[in-house]
Amino acid sequence: MKKSVLKNNIRKLRFNSDEMTQQDLANKLGVSRQTINAIEAGKYSPTLELAFRLAEVFNEKLEDVFQYN
Amino acid sequence: MKLNKEKYIKYELGLTLIFFIYYIFLTVESFISTQNVISIYFNVVIGYTIAVILLVVFLLLFTKSNGFENDERDSLIEAKAYRNAFLSIITIVNLLLILLLFNEAFFEPFILFNILFGTLFIAHIVQSITQIFYYKKGI
Numbered sequence: 760m761k762k763s764v765l766k767n768n769i770r771k772l773r774f775n776s777d778e779m780t781q782q783d784l785a786n787k788l789g790v791s792r793q794t795i796n797a798i799e800a801g802k803y804s805p806t807l808e809l810a811f812r813l814a815e816v817f818n819e820k821l822e823d824v825f826q827y828n
Numbered sequence: 829m830k831l832n833k834e835k836y837i838k839y840e841l842g843l844t845l846i847f848f849i850y851y852i853f854l855t856v857e858s859f860i861s862t863q864n865v866i867s868i869y870f871n872v873v874i875g876y877t878i879a880v881i882l883l884v885v886f887l888l889l890f891t892k893s894n895g896f897e898n899d900e901r902d903s904l905i906e907a908k909a910y911r912n913a914f915l916s917i918i919t920i921v922n923l924l925l926i927l928l929l930f931n932e933a934f935f936e937p938f939i940l941f942n943i944l945f946g947t948l949f950i951a952h953i954v955q956s957i958t959q960i961f962y963y964k965k966g967i
Contacts, residue, residue, distance in 0.1 A: 789899070790899040790900070790901070791830070791832070791897040791899055791901075791902070793832065793834065793897075793901075793963075794899050794900075794901045794902075797901060797966055797967075800966070801966070802965070802966025802967070803901050803966055803967050805900070805901075806900055809900060
C-alpha cells in the first residue's frame with residue numbers, strides 16, 4: 760500500500776482544545792471514533808468536506824490542520 | 829450508540845465460513861445420499877439468513893446500539909470490498925466458461941449449480957476479508 764503523505768496536527772489541536780477526546784471530535788463531525796483515530800494515525804485521508812469541517816471545529820485554516828509533502 | 833461495523837463484519841465472516849463448510853459438507857454428502865440440490869440450497873440459504881438476522885439482533889441488544897455506524901470511511905471500504913467481490917465472481921465465472929469449453933463434464937447441472945453457488949459464498953468471504961484488511965491496515 761502507498762504510504763500516506765498527508766500529515767496532520769489533529770492530536771495536537773485536540774490537546775489544545777481542552778484535551779478534547781476522539782469521541783467528542785467524532786460526535787461534532789458526525790463520524791465514528793475509529794475514523795478520527797484512522798485520520799490521526801495517517802491510515803485514512805478524509806474527503807475535502809470532512810477536512811474542511813475538521814479545520815472549522817478547531818477554528819484553523821485547512822493547511823494548519825493538514826500538510827501535504 | 830452505534831454498532832461498530834468492523835466488529836460486525838468479523839462475526840459475520842465467522843458465520844459465513846461456518847455455513848460455507850456446512851454447505852461443502854452437504855454437497856459431499858449428497859454424492860452418496862439421495863438428498864437433492866434444492867434441499868441443500870434451501871437449508872443453507874434459509875439457515876444463513878436466519879443466522880445473520882439473529883446475529884444482528886443479538887449484537888444490537890448486547891451492545892445496546894440503535895444501528896450501524898456508517899460514515900465516509902465505512903462507505904469507501906465497503907465500495908472497495910464490493911469491487912473485490914465482483915472481481916472474484918468475474919474471475920471464477922470466466923474460469924468456469926473456459927473449463928466448459930474443454931470439459932463436457934462441467935455441463936452437469938449438479939456441478940454447475942454447486943460451482944455457481946459456491947462462487948457466491950467465496951465472493952462474500954472475499955468482501956468481508958477485504959473490509960477487515962482495510963479497517964486494520966488503513967485506506
